Amino acid sequence: MTALSLTKVNKSFGKVQVLYDIDLQVDEGEFVVFVGPSGCGKSTLLRVIAGLEDATSGEIFIAGEQVNMTPPAKRGIAMVFQTYALYPHLTVRGNMALALKQEGQPKDVIAARITEASRMLDLDPYLDRRPSELSGGQRQRVAIGRAVVRQPKLFLFDEPLSNLDAALRMNTRIEISDLHRSLGATIIYVTHDQTEAMTLADKIVVLRDGRVEQVGSPMELYNNPANQFVAGFLGAPSMNFLPASTVGGAEGLTLGVRPEDLARDPAGLLEAEVTHVEHLGGDTNVVLRGPVGTDITLRLFGQHEIGFGETLRLGFPPERAFYFDAEGRRVAA
Amino acid sequence: MNKARRNPLNNAAMHAILIAYTCVALFPVFVILINSFKTRKAIFREPLALPDADSFSMIGYQTVMEQGDFFLYFQNSFIVTVASLFFVLVFGAMAAFALSEYRFKGNTLMGLYLALGIMIPIRIGTVAILEMMVATGLVNTLWALILVYTAQGLPLAIFILSEFMRQVSADLKDAGRIDGLTEYTIFFRLVLPLVRPAMATVAVFNMIPIWNDLWFPLILAPAEHTKTLTLGSQVFIGQFVTDWNAVLSALSMAILPVMILYVIFSRQLIRGITSGAVK
Numbered sequence: 001m002t003a004l005s006l007t008k009v010n011k012s013f014g015k016v017q018v019l020y021d022i023d024l025q026v027d028e029g030e031f032v033v034f035v036g037p038s039g040c041g042k043s044t045l046l047r048v049i050a051g052l053e054d055a056t057s058g059e060i061f062i063a064g065e066q067v068n069m070t071p072p073a074k075r076g077i078a079m080v081f082q083t084y085a086l087y088p089h090l091t092v093r094g095n096m097a098l099a100l101k102q103e104g105q106p107k108d109v110i111a112a113r114i115t116e117a118s119r120m121l122d123l124d125p126y127l128d129r130r131p132s133e134l135s136g137g138q139r140q141r142v143a144i145g146r147a148v149v150r151q152p153k154l155f156l157f158d159e160p161l162s163n164l165d166a167a168l169r170m171n172t173r174i175e176i177s178d179l180h181r182s183l184g185a186t187i188i189y190v191t192h193d194q195t196e197a198m199t200l201a202d203k204i205v206v207l208r209d210g211r212v213e214q215v216g217s218p219m220e221l222y223n224n225p226a227n228q229f230v231a232g233f234l235g236a237p238s239m240n241f242l243p244a245s246t247v248g249g250a251e252g253l254t255l256g257v258r259p260e261d262l263a264r265d266p267a268g269l270l271e272a273e274v275t276h277v278e279h280l281g282g283d284t285n286v287v288l289r290g291p292v293g294t295d296i297t298l299r300l301f302g303q304h305e306i307g308f309g310e311t312l313r314l315g316f317p318p319e320r321a322f323y324f325d326a327e328g329r330r331v332a333a
Numbered sequence: 334m335n336k337a338r339r340n341p342l343n344n345a346a347m348h349a350i351l352i353a354y355t356c357v358a359l360f361p362v363f364v365i366l367i368n369s370f371k372t373r374k375a376i377f378r379e380p381l382a383l384p385d386a387d388s389f390s391m392i393g394y395q396t397v398m399e400q401g402d403f404f405l406y407f408q409n410s411f412i413v414t415v416a417s418l419f420f421v422l423v424f425g426a427m428a429a430f431a432l433s434e435y436r437f438k439g440n441t442l443m444g445l446y447l448a449l450g451i452m453i454p455i456r457i458g459t460v461a462i463l464e465m466m467v468a469t470g471l472v473n474t475l476w477a478l479i480l481v482y483t484a485q486g487l488p489l490a491i492f493i494l495s496e497f498m499r500q501v502s503a504d505l506k507d508a509g510r511i512d513g514l515t516e517y518t519i520f521f522r523l524v525l526p527l528v529r530p531a532m533a534t535v536a537v538f539n540m541i542p543i544w545n546d547l548w549f550p551l552i553l554a555p556a557e558h559t560k561t562l563t564l565g566s567q568v569f570i571g572q573f574v575t576d577w578n579a580v581l582s583a584l585s586m587a588i589l590p591v592m593i594l595y596v597i598f599s600r601q602l603i604r605g606i607t608s609g610a611v612k
Contacts, residue, residue, distance in 0.1 A: 013436075052507050073513030085504035089526055102513035146512075158504075 002064065003028045003154055003186040004049065009058030011041075011048055011210075018044050019210045022058070026188065026203075031180050034190045035197040035233070036207035042190045043158060045207070049188065050156050051075050063153045073102065078147035079156040082163060084139045086131040092118075092142050093127045096149045103150075113149040120179070121145045137168045144179070157189040161196060173199060194234050198222070206230050228328035231256050237285060237297045244323060246270070246291045253331065256322040259285070259299035268315025272296050277306050288312060362588065369393050369581035376577055393578030396569070397586070400579070405558065406565035411590060413475055413561060414543050417482035418536050424483070425490030425535065426498075426528070430520050432491070433498040434506070444495065450488030455481065456548060466553055473556040481549050486539040497531035498524060533598040540598070544591050562587050 004026040011019040018041045026032050034042040047053045049060060051072035060067050067075045078099075086095050093114060100110045118124050121141045131139055140160060147155055157176070161169045177200055180187055191197055197204050198218045206213040206221065206229070214226040218234075225231035231239050237259045244253035247269040262270075272288035275295075284304045290296040298314060306312075325331050367383055368376045375388030382388070397403050432444050455462075462481060463472075471477040501524050509519040525532070550564040566583040569576040 047507075050507075050511060052510060072507075072511045077511065079508070079511050081504035081508060083502055083504045085502060085508035087505070087508075087523065089522070098514075099512035146508075 001028045002026065003030065003062070004188070005061040006049070007059045007061075009045075009048060009060065010056045011044055011053065012056050017056075017210065019048070019055075022212060024205065024212070024215070026186060028186055029184050031177075031187045031189065031200055031202045032205060033197040033201035033203070034188065034205045034207060035192065035194060036213075037233070038192055040207045041210040042192075042207050046079075046156055046158055046188065046190050049154075050077055050079055073099075076153040077156055078150045078152040078154075079158065080140075080143045080147050080160045082159040084131070084143045084163075086139060086142055086146075088131055091128050091130055092123060092134070092145075095131070095142055096146050099146070099150050110149075113151070114145075117145040117148045120148065120182070121175075136164055137172065140164060140172060141175075144176070148179070148183070153186065155185050155187040157187065159191055160189075161191070162193070176200065195236060198234065204234075206233060225322065225330065227330055228254060228256065228324040231322055231324070231330075237299060239322075240294075240296045241324075242290055242294045242296065243292060249323065252326055254324045254328075256324060257316045257320065259297040261316050261320040262296070262298045262314050263316065264298075264300075264312055265315030266313055268313045270296070270314040272312060272314060274306055274308055274310045274312060277308065279303065286312075288314075365581050365584050369578070369585045371578075373578055376581075390578070393576075393580075393582030394586075396576060396579040397582045400568065402557070403565065403583070403586075406560050406562045407586075407590070409475060409559055410544060410562040410587075413478045413482065414540060414594070416475075416479045417486065417543050418539055420479065420483040421486035421490050421539055422532055422536060425487050426494050426525060426532065427520070428487070428491045429494035429498050430524060433495045444491075447491045448488055450484075451492060455485045459548070459552060463552055471553075473554050473559050475554065475559055477553040478549055478559075478561070481553065482539075482543045482546075486535075486543070489538065490535045493535055494528060494531055497528045501527050536598045537595060540594055541591060544587075 002025055004024070006022050006024040009019060009022040010017065022045060034045060036042050044053060048055050049062075051067065051070060055068065062075055062077065087098065090098065096114050096117060097110050100113065105113075114127075118127060121144060123138075123141060123145055126134060126138060126142070131142065134142065140163075143160070160176070161172055164172060173196060176187075176189075179185070180200075189196075189200060201218055203215065204218055204221055205215050208229055214221060214230045216224075221230055221234050225234070228241065232241065235258055239256045239258050240262070241254050241256050244255040245251050247255060249255055270290060272290040274286055275289050276287040278285040278287075281303065283302070284300045284306070286298040286300065286304075286306055288296045288298060296314070298312070323331050364380065368380060370384040370390065370393075371382075371388045372390040372392065375382070375384070375390075379388075384390075428447060432440060432447075466472045466477045471480070505523055505527075506519055509523050514522070545563060546561075547563045547567070550559075550561040554560070555564065562583070566580060566587070569579040569583065
């Protein structure tokens with residue numbers, strides 16, 4: 001069944017249009033990630049789905065019902081915010097109970113749901129504390145718990161990890177992924193971080209300047225990007241772009257090769273000078289100055305002794321190369 | 334302050350300056366207080382001397398208690414001040430919330446219009462206000478004063494509060510909306526507690542001019558039963574003879590309630606429960 005469907009959704013603030021004709025289908029139980037650079041409209045799209053902003057035109061269906069005129073509380077959604085947005089005057093328990101009380105749920109149902117959620121998120125010791133007495137990671141778990149107790153048709157996450165430090169971010173990412181599996185919930189998740197998108201999503205929606213650039217599974221987008229923007233946005237370190245003519249390709253086209261597809265190859269077509277080496281232990285990233293002055297990143301697995309200023313010859317399997325025209329559209333070689 | 338950053342010399346200088354300023358600021362109050370406990374002769378002979386066995390006298394306070402209904406004046410001042418502050422804070426905060434939270438046509442224009450009152454003194458409109466009060470039959474009622482002071486306080490209140498309301502996390506308000514809270518609940522339960530320090534600032538700024546005002550009580554409510562404290566004290570100041578004992582005693586007593594209100598609000602100034610709401 002379709003959990004969410006958008007048809008021709010547009011949004012403008014006054015004269016400024018931020019979303020253009022967004023069409024999207026989300027199936028039940030899917031984990032969908034909206035990703036894009038800041039200002040691409042991904043948060044606005046999420047807010048339109050939540051009902052915090054009205055769509056200027058277009059239709060929004062949640063679980064088959066048109067919700068354009070439905071207030072946020074009645075859309076059957078729950079949202080987790082970047083800044084947690086916990087109610088400062090309520091305890092953890094009170095924070096989780098508030099929405100259920102507003103819905104008019106009986107007390108025993110509220111208590112049971114809170115017990116369930118707090119067990120799932122390990123919040124038991126903190127139920128009677130106030131948000132100010134919790135650490136960042138705990139606050140984010142409470143915010144997730146507040147969404148879970150509502151048993152919504154649709155979970156909306158607005159950059160929930162960007163206020164956490166790196167270690168905690170990884171843990172919380174795994175927790176969210178577990179939660180998705182155990183609840184079988186439909187989740188829409190907004191982030192600007194392509195790693196989060198790649199690791200969490202069943203389906204990634206890449207947005208740029210208010211338009212959908214491409215929709216697909218992480219591996220589809222990685223292996224088969226529709227254009228130069230998607231190719232460059234997903235994958236870290238990001239894809240190398242250089243004029244195709246430098247390796248004997250057609251004039252005017254851009255060649256894209258991922259750093260992990262490049263290899264040292266005496267018969268390779270590229271020659272470049274090492275300008276920077278990053279030793280990460282597990283892999284080694286080498287930045288080189290290629291022909292016509294473009295930077296090329298090479299990702300080698302394992303540890304390598306490469307000196308600054310060395311000249312390397314690089315090659316790549318031809319089937320791993322992408323070609324883009326002047327407008328950034330993908331073309332055959 | 335951090336111990337390592339504390340330089341004893343700087344510290345001493347800082348305190349000396351602050352203490353000196355405190356003395357300067359409190360000196361007139363101090364003179365009023367000591368002289369209110371002295372005989373008339375002693376006030377003029379040595380205005381700066383402390384009352385001793387010879388010069389000590391409660392005559393001023395006696396006069397104040399006997400002449401005129403001092404407690405009624407007191408009560409009037411209190412009612413007018415507290416009611417005006419209440420309306421300024423409630424309506425000011427509501428307007429500020431609307432201006433900072435909702436996008437509607439003419440939002441900026443409305444904000445400017447409401448802030449205009451900061452630049453134009455309300456006393457310019459005294460004649461028109463008096464005409465309006467006469468027409469509505471509000472002359473010589475406390476409501477006349479409360480309405481005027483509310484109008485006088487609103488512009489600055491809206492100006493200050495809307496700045497603070499903008500700083501309240503938008504996510505918090507949105508979380509409330511998704512959880513099904515009404516806009517009124519969001520305003521009263523989520524936003525107001527977070528801008529409490531700003532509300533206290535507005536209250537303190539408004540309270541003192543209202544309490545001390547002589548102009549509007551004199552024009553709008555000079556009747557015996559609606560006299561405020563400042564107006565009531567004027568009976569002791571004559572064109573040719575002034576009963577200084579009584580004036581000083583009345584002023585001394587007038588300081589107390591403002592001080593109590595100030596203490597209440599300044600506590601709120603310091604207290605803030607923002608921490609933990611976001612980030």
